[in-house]
Amino acid sequence: MIFALAHGINPAFVTALVVGLIAAEVRRRSDSIWPGVLVHVVNNLVGQLIALAVL
Template identity: 55%
Template sequence: MPTSILAHCTARRAAHRTVQCAAFRGVVSTALTRYGAWVSVIGSTVVFALAHGINLALIPAIVVGAINGILLVRTKSVWPGVIVHAVNNGVSTILIALAG
């Protein structure tokens, strides 16, 4: 795969993940905040995890979703969650590449 195509695909994935984190944390969590911090964290975690499908990614998505929800409540920013999501995706991609 040419380097430019790889760079383009990587940039698109990064943009998609940023928008996804902003949607779940910035919209869903914020909408649920009126019911309390824990409802916000749990509700957005469930929606986030189910959006990844009922498959092998469900449990890791619950963990990452919960971490991101807690980070949002504590920092009042979606960016720490974006970083956690990016690191998680990067590590899992490397592990899959090494295993395959």
């Protein structure tokens, strides 16, 4: 929830909430923040690729 709120109340809120929950679970299971960082990077990369494809 904190991850999503840090991104602000906007159209990305729901996506940020889901990615934050996934990253938190990955961190819990792996006992490392780095897999969660990778989840965040992949999410941002996919979003950027979609944005470029739409342009």
